[in-house]
Amino acid sequence: MPESFFIVSKEYLELAVDEVTAIAKMYDRFCKVKPISNLIIIQSKTPWEKIVGRATFVKIAGQIERKMSGVFLDEKNYNLLFRAKSFMCKAINLSQKTINIPEIERSLGSMVVTFCNAKVSLDDPDVTIYLIFTDAENFFGFATRFKPQERPKKLTKFHHELDWKLTRAMINLARLNDDEVVCDPFCGTGSTLLEAESMGIKSIGIDFDEKMCKISKDNLAENNFKSKVINQNYDYMLQIKDSFDGIVTDLPYGTASKISEPPQKLMQNFVSKMPKGKKFAIMCKKGLDSNLKIKLTKKYEIYRHKSLTRMILVK
Template identity: 25%
Template sequence: MKRYYYVFRKDYIDLSINELKSLMEIYDSNGFIEKCYDEICIAKHRDDAVYRIMNRASFIKRSGRVISIDNISSPNLDYIDEIHEYGIKWIKIHKKTSRGIDQINNYSEKLVEKSHLPVDYRRGSYLELFFINDIVLIGIPIANRRKYEDKRIYTRSIALPIDLSRLLVNLTRVKEGEVLLDPFMGTGTILIEANLMGIRTIGVDIDYSLIEIARSNLNNYCLNNYMIIHGDSQIIKYNEVDGIATNPPYGRGSGLKLENIKQLYESFINNALESVRKNRYIVFVTSSNLEKLIDEVISKYGLKVIGKHYIYVHSSLTRVVYEVRNI
């Protein structure tokens, strides 16, 4: 297996790493993360996996192939012949190190001298140098994450951002052609992102006005591989879905009292346990104010928390992303 590097969002590195792990689990279960340096991770996996990972990526910004890892203090530069085989036209330098500028300049000058490549922009392929503490990561860019136009006709202030919705889908490890359930569908953003990945979806909401909004949003993307149900997810039962990604009600926007929120999460977790296949994932977002309550409910029903990730929104709200497995 070859080595690839992935560059993440600086604000949510732990979520980005878990997104990479989840997508590798889908596209190459034998792949693994070799080493992480802040917002860059090096992974080993099959060659075709990098394109499939980046096609779905949300918090992963871009990827490339690792050519070499060198020492900043004693350069080897034994990769120069290889980079010329790729038709490299110039060198792009990223300074992500506590090392002094003199050492970075010394290394760069030696590489320029031996490779005869400039460090200013040229049209065509380029070599990336990441200076990270004592090492230099040398690589060739392969792919950036895909960007999708926001075609939603309607949304709400409490709706999840598109990138977070896409991330939740990826954390479920649901593959193309499998079925993902969103029992609190709202305006349908999670369904849209899953459908764009080739995943079949089921969306449920108790509010009929949101049903109409979600259907309009999905139709505006010309998507049709979904089922929408008007009903109460505290009551409706499902059969062997491959994963759940959702944003249950919480906070002031939900209009629910604490005792009602507790009952809602009890019903949600209990139904999820019965609905999701064994060893598959339930991923959801909630408020950190409900963390203790939700931990107790998850423990009560014997589910396994794989990860909890915190996203600061404003002084009154910090979101928690739960990754839970039905064991």
């Protein structure tokens, strides 16, 4: 079975590894996942491009060829290099060893030139060939040119709104499939709705603030997105529970919140009214997650500054 590699950011390492794993298992529940620090090796029938197209914190990804000579002896990969007009060799050292990266890249490049007519390009090559060194083992792989997805545009946004990277990661951690619908009961400026639609996932937003609903609708319209926005209190989700499959939201807090309920009470009320059997990823201020009567798959701490740490609760 094909193997792919993903090198993720160390900013939120545990979350980043779990996000890639969740996406891979969502598409192929029998896939095998092997994390090595911030390198993830996945054995699956799912192409690496499909996984990285949804992932948030992946920096480099591609196909694995474990044997160094295999890329030249395997007909499919040989043809890939033969058809390429340009290539680049890149060595990545994730080990504790001292490795002469420039020399390895030059030597590998010289070897590739003897097998194909492609020219070296450091800017935008057709194929990138990777050598990845770890303390456990080394990997040889390649990747064809991959164009990152364009970011959704926002006409209006606020400094306190949910970060788009964490929004996207939460959707993935909730394992929402392409044919499912996500609901954000505190949709605000529409971050969850925008990220979901950019990933091909339908979404529904709810917000009690009419002004925020208008901002969400305007932000959606700017991207030609069709998500539904409803001006209601968060408990309206119970009335439309059959219309969505999961909940992804950031609970309002502090001066940014116009909700009259105290944060702890809001959290408890919200959790008690969540429709049963729904997948979810909820962000809240640390401390509000205590004494909740819900079973979680995982929770993550997101440090903001010395007086604020947020939590992501996942099921």
